[in-house]
Amino acid sequence: MANGTIAFDTLSTSGQIESRTTGLSIDSDYLVHGTNKAWLRYGQATPSILKSLNISSVTDTSAGVYITIFTNGFDAAHYAISTSAQNATAAQTAQVTSATSAQVGGRSFSGTTLTDITVAQMFAGELA
Numbered sequence: 556m557a558n559g560t561i562a563f564d565t566l567s568t569s570g571q572i573e574s575r576t577t578g579l580s581i582d583s584d585y586l587v588h589g590t591n592k593a594w595l596r597y598g599q600a601t602p603s604i605l606k607s608l609n610i611s612s613v614t615d616t617s618a619g620v621y622i623t624i625f626t627n628g629f630d631a632a633h634y635a636i637s638t639s640a641q642n643a644t645a646a647q648t649a650q651v652t653s654a655t656s657a658q659v660g661g662r663s664f665s666g667t668t669l670t671d672i673t674v675a676q677m678f679a680g681e682l683a
Contacts, residue, residue, distance in 0.1 A: 634680025
């Protein structure tokens with residue numbers, strides 16, 4: 556059998572990806588556009604990355620504030636961030652700083668800086 560070359564101008568799919576084991580399928584557009592492209596569970600007290608996807612590193616910049624660096628950046632600084640704190644008296648704020656990073660800060664509801672909480676972040680948008 557000879558090896559050859561296949562040439563084409565356009566490649567298209569059926570739009571569905573099906574599991575070999577369960578037979579369930581999902582629209583491929585949903586995988587491309589409808590899922591988080593990065594997420595992070597971060598312990599500020601340690602500080603350490605507890606679990607993550609597409610996160611290169613976290614840099615602690617000041618008390619209660621850190622910058623998340625992505626392994627694969629977004630196409631522009633127009634992505635969405637959702638963040639939460641594992642503390643009944645805390646709030647997190649998130650700010651898009653560039654296509655490759657985001658800044659997060661933790662504060663208690665009274666306004667004091669928090670440095671000992673566990674936070675979670677999710678990032679959605681188009682990767683570069």
